[in-house]
Amino acid sequence: MSRGQTTEGRLRHDVRWNLSALRNYNARFGLWGAASGQHYVDRPRSDALSFAQENRSHLVRAGVGPSVRWNRLLKSTHSIGLVADSRVNQTDAGFGSWNHGDFRLFASPQSTHEAEARFEYEAPGDRVGSDVGLNYNLRQDYGVASNQADLALGWTRREVLTAAEIPSQLREERTLRFSDGLDYELAQGAVLRGTGDLRYLDTRINDQRGSSSRLEELESGIKAELALSHNQHSGILSVGLRNATQSVRGEILSGQKTEIALRGQTTVQQTALHARAAFGKYTLDTRSDQNFDDRDELAWRLEAGGSRKLNGAFAIDVQALADLNHLVYIYGRNSANNRWTRLLLLTTRFVHRPNQFVMHIPEFRISANYQAYDFELNPRQVRSTVFRRVALGDSVAFQVQDKWTFVLRGEVSREELGRLFWEQFEEERSDQTDVFSSSCMIMRTLSENSDVGLGAAYGHRKSDRFELEGDPRRVLDIESWGPITRLSWLSQVWFVSATGQFVMQSELNREDRDYISGSLTAGRTW
Numbered sequence: 001m002s003r004g005q006t007t008e009g010r011l012r013h014d015v016r017w018n019l020s021a022l023r024n025y026n027a028r029f030g031l032w033g034a035a036s037g038q039h040y041v042d043r044p045r046s047d048a049l050s051f052a053q054e055n056r057s058h059l060v061r062a063g064v065g066p067s068v069r070w071n072r073l074l075k076s077t078h079s080i081g082l083v084a085d086s087r088v089n090q091t092d093a094g095f096g097s098w099n100h101g102d103f104r105l106f107a108s109p110q111s112t113h114e115a116e117a118r119f120e121y122e123a124p125g126d127r128v129g130s131d132v133g134l135n136y137n138l139r140q141d142y143g144v145a146s147n148q149a150d151l152a153l154g155w156t157r158r159e160v161l162t163a164a165e166i167p168s169q170l171r172e173e174r175t176l177r178f179s180d181g182l183d184y185e186l187a188q189g190a191v192l193r194g195t196g197d198l199r200y201l202d203t204r205i206n207d208q209r210g211s212s213s214r215l216e217e218l219e220s221g222i223k224a225e226l227a228l229s230h231n232q233h234s235g236i237l238s239v240g241l242r243n244a245t246q247s248v249r250g251e252i253l254s255g256q257k258t259e260i261a262l263r264g265q266t267t268v269q270q271t272a273l274h275a276r277a278a279f280g281k282y283t284l285d286t287r288s289d290q291n292f293d294d295r296d297e298l299a300w301r302l303e304a305g306g307s308r309k310l311n312g313a314f315a316i317d318v319q320a321l322a323d324l325n326h327l328v329y330i331y332g333r334n335s336a337n338n339r340w341t342r343l344l345l346l347t348t349r350f351v352h353r354p355n356q357f358v359m360h361i362p363e364f365r366i367s368a369n370y371q372a373y374d375f376e377l378n379p380r381q382v383r384s385t386v387f388r389r390v391a392l393g394d395s396v397a398f399q400v401q402d403k404w405t406f407v408l409r410g411e412v413s414r415e416e417l418g419r420l421f422w423e424q425f426e427e428e429r430s431d432q433t434d435v436f437s438s439s440c441m442i443m444r445t446l447s448e449n450s451d452v453g454l455g456a457a458y459g460h461r462k463s464d465r466f467e468l469e470g471d472p473r474r475v476l477d478i479e480s481w482g483p484i485t486r487l488s489w490l491s492q493v494w495f496v497s498a499t500g501q502f503v504m505q506s507e508l509n510r511e512d513r514d515y516i517s518g519s520l521t522a523g524r525t526w
Contacts, residue, residue, distance in 0.1 A: 033064035092125025129158035235264035338374040372422035450489040
């Protein structure tokens with residue numbers, strides 16, 4: 001369940017649920033029933049001026065039928081029931097049938113064959129939909145070598161209602177997926193892995209009024225890895241190649257990506273270190289004399305980090321990232337869009353536990369994102385930009401008694417956005433945002449598997465815009481505060497987690513933005 005609120009003054013709700021139950025009467029026969037629903041609403045807020053239309057759709061299914069164990073290899077479930085589809089203020093109900101079969105064969109102690117087949121038929125009103133699929137899996141394990149192959153075929157045909165006054169849209173999909181993975185142990189601590197996959201998708205849409213479209217996609221890839229490990233040291237060298245081709249209304253787009261990566265980790269004198277370096281190249285070929293979007297994209301990515309426990313009460317963790325991307329268009333008419341993108345990130349985190357009743361975690365983060373165009377056509381409008389952000393955070397938890405814990409959190413950050421003159425490496429700051437957020441909560445342990453918390457939160461966000469002349473102009477000033485609550489409960493089969501906050505918000509001295517925010521997750525496992 002999700003509820004979203006956007007700055008355009010619209011509310012979006014997306015709810016999906018399902019429930020099923022199975023009753024076995026003996027080893028071969030059972031009765032099962034299921035129900036599911038999908039509900040989506042996208043509408044303007046009641047207090048917002050919006051002339052956009054509302055989008056609402058509701059789909060509910062419910063069925064019941066037998067579950068049969070035909071033999072030790074084959075099992076199937078069958079059900080019939082009702083389906084209701086509501087779109088564009090029109091509700092259609094009708095008949096539905098859902099069938100599923102499982103096949104499993106242990107050919108040998110090292111080899112297993114598994115297959116699944118499905119057939120679904122739904123007819124809400126005059127519209128008809130069907131879905132047919134077949135999956136096959138092969139698992140082989142011979143100790144030093146193992147293999148896993150998967151094959152999937154699918155065909156879907158549905159009539160979708162898009163408007164009440166026009167015919168339903170006919171949508172057909174055909175899919176094919178195949179993948180294979182091989183692991184081979186060369187020697188102790190040395191493993192060679194290889195994977196390959198192929199995917200084909202054919203989508204056809206017909207509005208049944210003389211207009212139709214077709215999209216064909218073919219994607220394939222191979223990847224090889226060499227993994228080495230010795231004591232507390234390990235490393236992986238990988239090489240991958242991927243191709244994707246699309247055919248849209250007669251135009252063919254072809255893309256190819258190549259990546260070489262090396263990553264490793266080790267422990268030296270109680271310091272855990274890890275690093276990864278990767279180089280990738282992506283090429284797009286439009287195969288058309290009228291399309292000039294052909295381009296190459298080069299990417300370098302470097303990651304490194306380390307953690308160390310300095311003493312019994314103090315530990316440090318450092319992470320760094322550098323992501324460099326260069327986009328180059330092949331044709332000269334698009335070369336003005338050639339650009340470099342550089343992302344730099346550094347995070348430092350400390351964990352301080354002076355005793356078993358106190359945990360103190362300060363954190364420091366800094367990031368910078370540079371985007372520089374190779375050519376600036378208009379000297380009065382620089383497209384190259386820079387974005388920087390610095391954040392300082394701190395949290396401390398005090399265990400007052402065996403069942404009571406007091407938690408304090410706070411963070412302050414500054415964001416800067418500006419125009420970048422790359423050749424001179426100068427910046428003209430245009431926007432600055434300061435953010436402060438804090439919260440306090442008292443936690444109560446109810447039992448070994450449950451706890452509840454109650455507290456309050458406060459936040460302040462201020463944004464200034466720097467004009468060509470004069471002092472900066474305040475464009476955003478939002479204060480938020482309100483109570484927060486939390487509840488979690490977990491047993492061997494059931495779990496519940498809920499958080500909620502009543503936010504009282506004022507913007508530029510207008511107290512008209514109060515709302516409730518929260519989340520709820522619950523379920524059962526077996």
